[in-house]
Amino acid sequence: MTASPALSVLDLVPVRTGQTSADAVAASLALAQAADRLGYERYWFAEHHNMPAVASTTPPVLIAATVARTERIRVGSGGVMLPNHAPLVVAEQFAALEAIAPGRIDLGIGRAPGSDPVITQLLRISGPTADVDRFPDHVSDIMSLLSPDGATLRLTSGREYAITATPAASDVPTVWLLGSSDYSAKLAAELGLPYVFAYHFSGDGLERALELYRSEYRPSEAHPEPRTMLPVNASVAPTVEEANDRALPHLRSMARLRSNRPMRPLETIEEALAAPRDSIGEELIAGMRRRWIIGDAAGAAAEVRALAARAGVDEVMISPIAGAHDGEPADAAPGRVQTLALLAGELG
Template sequence: MTTTPRLSVLDLVPVRTGQTSADAVAASVALAQAADRLGYTRYWFAEHHNMPAVASTTPPVLAAAIAARTERIRVGSGGVMLPNHAPLVVAEQFAALEAIAPGRIDLGIGRAPGSDPVITQLLRISGPTADVDRFPDHVTDIVSLLQPDGATLRLTSGREYPIAATPAAAGAPTVWLLGSSDYSAKLAAELGLPYVFANHFSGEGLERALELYRSGYTPSERHPAPETFLTVNAVVAPTAAEAHERALPQLRQMARLRLNRPMHALETVEEALAAPADELADELIAAMRGRWIIGEPDAASARLRDLAVRHGVDEVMVVPVTGAYAAEPADASPGRVQTLELLAGALLEERATNPPVE
């Protein structure tokens, strides 16, 4: 292992003031192409619904667009919220992605709804997909369906019925379990699957989740040893002052979410700076600033390196939560690209000259 981690990206396709959904997607396509060019390992899309500032509603669709516009980076979901979908449909979508970009697809699976109770009911109106208690069975079903040989269903008549996610698979996506509690850590260990804790969302319980996963891991044929990495919100700029300004829109948005206040499109930096003081929100923002990576390149890369070493991981997935100034183009996100460029310059070049010792 090296003290210089690999870098990856988690994208929620943020929508800010003055942007359309088309603008936001165009900006994310450009961001993914930058990540591909810079040497990032993987690029995942989250699944969220009915949120004015988030356009990543359908990870498979977005992953297909990115796979077609990049050359080497792994693409996938971080994650598909499985209780919202039929397992066979998820398996078919990601088998199709594997055919589009062989050897480059990750299927990250989560158990949370990804929205509020009303939207959750709309997503699960068909009934069977809402059976959260069957989540472990649905995960194992998907893993089986994605294999080249598919799976076999035994009917009540006793007859065996073969099912495959695609007719002639040559390979399968890598399946990851995602979570922010002990549940997914224990299940990933039991099933012998890679696991990621949603550290960017909360950070509470990270050490316990990783310990449960690693100590309880059951080796599987495809994953003989536990595999995990960290996620973290990051804003990097040439100066610390600019980084803290660019972090403010997303910090304020997260504070609104945690205080259960009405959500709207992400503010520009100018709008966030001009907002009146808010004692409750400011307390939350101060706490989040301490957990996020915000600063100039040397300081930010040092914190990322320390985070990876402290938790024994060889990869960190950054969520580039970098806000935009009002004058910046609607169909681009120069601040988010800048974050990836500055981290790559500080860490990926260092890793290339000091490869890990196995």
Template sequence: MNTTPRLSVLDLVPVRSGQTSAQALTASLDLVALADRLGFERYWFAEHHNMAAVAASSPPVMIAAAASRTSRIRVGSGGVMLPNHAPLVVAEQFAALEAVAPGRIDLGIGRAPGSDPVITSLLRATGPTADVDRFPQHVTDILSLMGPDGARLRLTSGDVYDVRATPAAAGVPTVWLLGSSDYSARLAAELGLPYVFANHFSGQGMDQILALYRDGYRPSEAHPEPRTFLTANAVVAPTSDEAHDRALPQLRQMARLRSGMRLGPLETVEEAVRATAGEPADGAIAQSIEAMRARWLIGDGAEVAAELRGLAERHGVEEVMLVPVAGSRDDEPLDATPGRTRTLELLAGAL
């Protein structure tokens, strides 16, 4: 296997202190254009709701904007949280995106709601959507609805009703199932679909889950072989010290999230350094940060490139999807993310 993996990006559209959502979105669209020029494989947008530090709430909107700014890179969702949406709506959105950017659209589907129960109830306020228990059926519904032949419904009257996501589909987005447990891995294997393990969120059980997916895979017409890659949080800078400084805001945010603490926009590097200095070195936040730091890819270009090659070889993948989580400094522009830009540039140059 080629141990130099292809690179992709997962973007949560981070929002730092003092930054508006519009400025954060501008920075992300500049980043996807850069990834396109650098030769990255794909660029996905996440779905999270009601989070002060995340502006990625509507993947289809971001994908459409990204497709208009790029020419070759695949763009998609990482992922659409299916319990929040009716399958036909998802199918129509992504069939339309495929028509706009043929051969470049990925539909990554997740089973988690991506928010708290209050937001989930608001997302479903207009009627029943895809409840978690019906996740497998709704995945297969989406696959059928996006195809050229559509789906056939039998009405209570006995009549047959044809449904297509677009009237004359010429192509179909590639559907990926996403997860950090064995549930989506088993379903992806059963349906013959590509699968992505969310290593950036939880690395627990990764080897066992990937083995379960590969060993249980049932070939499909579209995907005769199992396809998978990994995600990983990454911060790359000209020096290792700078990379660790720029990782601190996101490390602190994740530590607070896992401790159930109140969250705000991402701190700047300087804000994170000051806050860390005022906390106990052996406290819960510090311990959580150190545990995560050991799993993230943080360093200069050569260091992280070597780690990426090792990660790909150990887990038998030919692609790694980076979550560029480098924080910004106080004096950096609000409509740009120089730390994330340097992460992509330095890694592309080192591999």
């Protein structure tokens, strides 16, 4: 049997019909506690803005709440969309999180906007920090600012000015670079950082990106060897039929997003099953199903192993997209907990 990869969790804090933001966050915090008990390696929150079905807008806030409610699991961002933020602010936030939970914090960094153009403009009114072309410099700046020695800024007067993200760092978060292109793979290799390919969003270019990353990798002190992780959407249940039913709300939501239709809270399973079908949506859903893991425990576990072996990755990050029935509690996500439990039982 092929060896099982390490397992982690990616959470967008989904919001479904009948849920408040408070309900959705409560459900995700309970899910993180379940992942902690089940032995998952890490739990990451994504950054998305102004989306009716996503409450994961501020990863540092959610990370702080999660480390306070868990015991051993690493917690981090998947990721902070750096062009939206000043590098010093990101460094200070994650230095503080590292002080709160030493040895348990990950800083995943990406350069996508995480929203529509209007929200992107609102997030980027800070000016030069929003320059995507300076993304490599800003990643390096954050790494320097987080280090115990900090960074040195040379002022226009010629005087040097010392800056640290926290006064007396004892350790630093683990920095990961996220992406879905040759650019991100090459930059991660150049900086000697672990790399996450966004397979859950787009599988195109996976093999080329990973090959570039590994072939061009420059060992760093923290990471002498390349390290890779692959996020994947998953719905796992006792039966394939139930797994398919629970996956449908998220499949339909992603189909709306990719066909530029108005977004809305996630449907319940009953709403999704009763909704009329259309050819565009069905075609998009069929394409996504080929890359998502939807099945019973044994079948899903076999798919996870096969995906990890084909890509040669060290870790698979499960994005549990199992939807909810009408009668399930608003502040819980039984289908998502079930997905993590069944996979851990087969792969743990």
